[in-house]
Structures are given as C-alpha cells and as structure tokens.
Amino acid sequence: MDERKRGLLMVCLGASMWGGSGVAGQYLLQDCGFSTEWLVVSRMLLAGVILLLIDTCIYRESILHIWQDKKDALEVLLFAVLGMLAVQYTYFACIKAGNAATATVLQYLMPVFIVGYTALRVWRFPRYQEILCVGMAVGGTFLLVTHGSLDTLSISPQALFWGLAAAVAAAFYTMQPKRLIRKWRPTLVVGWGMLLGGTALSFLCPPWNFVGIWHPLAGLIYAYIIIFGTVVAFGCYLGSMKYIQPAEASILGSLEPLSAIVFSLLFLDASFGLMDLLGTALILGTVFLLARHGQQ
Numbered sequence: 001m002d003e004r005k006r007g008l009l010m011v012c013l014g015a016s017m018w019g020g021s022g023v024a025g026q027y028l029l030q031d032c033g034f035s036t037e038w039l040v041v042s043r044m045l046l047a048g049v050i051l052l053l054i055d056t057c058i059y060r061e062s063i064l065h066i067w068q069d070k071k072d073a074l075e076v077l078l079f080a081v082l083g084m085l086a087v088q089y090t091y092f093a094c095i096k097a098g099n100a101a102t103a104t105v106l107q108y109l110m111p112v113f114i115v116g117y118t119a120l121r122v123w124r125f126p127r128y129q130e131i132l133c134v135g136m137a138v139g140g141t142f143l144l145v146t147h148g149s150l151d152t153l154s155i156s157p158q159a160l161f162w163g164l165a166a167a168v169a170a171a172f173y174t175m176q177p178k179r180l181i182r183k184w185r186p187t188l189v190v191g192w193g194m195l196l197g198g199t200a201l202s203f204l205c206p207p208w209n210f211v212g213i214w215h216p217l218a219g220l221i222y223a224y225i226i227i228f229g230t231v232v233a234f235g236c237y238l239g240s241m242k243y244i245q246p247a248e249a250s251i252l253g254s255l256e257p258l259s260a261i262v263f264s265l266l267f268l269d270a271s272f273g274l275m276d277l278l279g280t281a282l283i284l285g286t287v288f289l290l291a292r293h294g295q296q
Contacts, residue, residue: 007243012255014237019259021229022091022100023267024221029096034212036096037205039225040088041198045207047230048195054231055187066184066192074193079177084190085197086169090162098159101264101272104257105144105280106163112286113171114135133286138159142283147275154275193232257284 028034052063067073087107094103112134119125147154155163180189197205212218257280264270 003243007240010240011244014233014235014240015255016259017228017233017236019100019104019261020263021225021233022095022104022256022260023263024229025092025227026095026100026264026268027221028212028218028225029092032213032215032218034218035205036089036092037201038094038207038209038211040085041201041205042207043226043230044085044088044194044198046226048191048193048198050092050226050231051191051194051234054235055185055191059185063188063191065190066180072183072211075177075180075206076189077196079180079189080086080193080196083169083173083197083201083280084175085195085201086205087166087173088197089201090166090169094159094162094166097162097266098155099268099270101257101261101280102144102155102159102268103163103166104260105283106141106160107166107170108257108283109137109141109167110170110174113168114175117171117175129289133289136282136289137286138165139287140279143275143279143282145193147273171244186234190234190238 025039027037028039056063066076091103093108094106115134144154177189177193261270261272261280265272
C-alpha cells in the first residue's frame with residue numbers, strides 16, 4: 001500500500017470509529033442509564049492518560065516540557081476546558097437528549113461558525129461560496145429539526161441546543177490549538193487536553209460516583225469508546241496528515257456522521273426519513289465545498 005492510500009485508509013478508519021463511539025455512547029446513556037457527566041469525565045481521564053503514555057513511548061521526551069512556557073501553558077488550559085471538555089460534554093449531552101446520528105450531524109455545523117468567526121476577525125464580508133455554505137447548513141438544519149414543517153420539532157429543544165453548542169465548541173476545538181500542535185505534537189496536546197478537561201469536570205462529577213447499569217456488554221462498549229472511539233480514532237486521523245492534505249482529511253472526516261447514521265440503523269433500530277437524509281446531505285455538503293475552497 002502506497003503512502004497516499006495508507007493516509008486515506010487511516011482517516012476513513014478514524015472517522016468511522018468516531019461515528020461508532022457516538023452510537024456506543026447512545027446505548028450507554030439511554031439503554032444503560034449512564035450519566036452524561038460520568039461518561040465524559042471517565043472517558044477523558046482514561047484517554048488522556050493513555051495518550052500521554054503513548055506520547056512518552058514514541059517520542060521519549062518529558063511530557064512536562066509544554067508547561068515551561070507560560071503562553072503554551074495558558075493555551076493548553078483553554079483548549080482543555082473550552083475546547084476538549086466543552087465539545088465532549090455538549091456532544092454526549094445532545095446524544096442523551098436525542099440520538100447519536102443527529103448529534104454528529106449538528107456538530108458538523110462547525111464550519112459555518114468558523115466561517116462567521118473568520119469573517120468577523122478579518123473584517124470582511126464572506127465570499128459567495130461561504131454564503132452558499134451557510135445557506136446549505138441552515139437549510140439542512142431546518143430540515144433535520146422540523147422535517148419541513150414549522151408546526152412541530154422532530155427533535156427536542158434540548159437536543160437542538162446541545163447540538164448547536166457542540167458545533168460552537170468543535171469550532172473552538174479546531175481553531176484554537178493549531179499553534180500548539182505545530183510547535184509540539186498532537187498526542188501531547190490532545191492528551192493533556194483530555195486529562196485536564198476530565199480533571200476539571202471531576203470537581204463537579206467525581207469519577208467514582210457512577211450512575212447507571214453495568215453488565216458485560218456495557219463494559220465492552222465502554223472499552224470500545226475509550227480505546228477505539230478515542231485513542232485509536234485520534235491516532236488514525238492525526239496520523240493520516242503525514243500522507244494526505246488537510247483538506248482531503250476534512251472531506252473524508254464527514255464519514256463520521258455517515259457512519260453514525262449507518263450504525264444507528266444497524267444496531268439501534270433508528271429510523272431516518274427523506275427529510276433527515278436531505279438535511280444531512282446539505283450539512284455535509286458544506287464540508288466538501290469549504291474543503292475545495294481551501295484548496296484553491
């Protein structure tokens with residue numbers, strides 16, 4: 001397998017495992033009664049420790065060097081709380097209130113918020129292609145939330161709120177750590193982000209305060225979320241950047257919501273109508289258009 005094919009395979013595997021972790025989380029949250037807070041805090045703490053151990057084994061450097069610079073230290077803390085913790089909590093809260101497929105699709109409104117922030121920061125009016133993407137995203141969200149009818153919502157107001165919050169958090173999570181990752185390493189930055197974000201949430205929800213029903217299947221699914229849905233998925237996605245362009249990775253990253261929909265249909269007996277599929281297609285179309293725009 002040549003390097004390009006290896007990169008394409010890695011990003012597809014990473015995105016698919018992320019989508020699978022959302023479906024697995026829905027089972028634990030809705031069928032096993034896990035609390036959102038416990039699932040998030042335990043996932044972040046365990047995944048953070050594992051990622052930092054992997055970083056130490058691979059690079060043979062101290063994981064504490066990143067704290068020697070005050071600017072780096074402050075950015076790591078911001079990334080941990082406002083980026084990593086925020087995106088994890090809002091995503092699983094949306095799953096708890098709705099379902100994994102809807103949560104993942106709404107989170108992919110992230111490019112719209114990035115476009116809006118960028119336009120405000122550089123004080124320029126968005127280009128026509130960016131305006132088109134915003135229109136597609138808004139239209140897709142409308143179809144997903146209302147099924148084309150203004151009389152009723154097809155998802156709960158809580159799911160809509162947490163889904164939009166997840167998109168905002170994902171936008172911050174995507175933009176804020178770029179300088180840190182270029183200076184250091186993805187495993188180091190993400191590992192500290194996971195560990196510190198989980199530590200911050202521990203003050204509100206100690207990891208030993210478990211809520212839910214634990215049985216062998218729940219244990220296997222929980223292990224999947226930690227190992228494959230977090231550690232391996234991050235490793236595949238970030239590792240693919242060695243072999244393919246970031247724009248290609250962002251396009252193939254849209255396999256995450258598609259895999260969440262497929263896994264929901266296969267394992268959770270979910271149902272998706274024409275309006276759901278049209279709304280999903282419009283939202284994911286923004287990712288393709290913006291990625292192509294970034295290559296030009």
